[in-house]
Amino acid sequence: MFTGLAGAALLKVLEALFNALGAGFNDWLDRKRAENNLHDLGVSETTSTINKESADAERRANELAVNRPDVGTVVAGMERGDAF
Numbered sequence: 001m002f003t004g005l006a007g008a009a010l011l012k013v014l015e016a017l018f019n020a021l022g023a024g025f026n027d028w029l030d031r032k033r034a035e036n037n038l039h040d041l042g043v044s045e046t047t048s049t050i051n052k053e054s055a056d057a058e059r060r061a062n063e064l065a066v067n068r069p070d071v072g073t074v075v076a077g078m079e080r081g082d083a084f
Helices: 004-067 069-081
Strands: none
Touching: none
8 A cells, every 4th residue: 555665654653653552551551550559558558557456455455354353342442441
């Protein structure tokens, strides 16, 4: 169809156009991957924080349960007038 110099020039223009489109699409995909990675990192950090705080709360509740005074002892002490 196209021959000679015009055909060669057209092929170079088309090659440059498709290379630019491909590079633009690859850049867009890289940005989307980076966004997804940041999102996943945020989700992981949030989950980690929640798990840590939950474990800390459970540890504190266990410490309170183990170290709480006996109710009978407290009532008897109040009846005697002991200072707490």
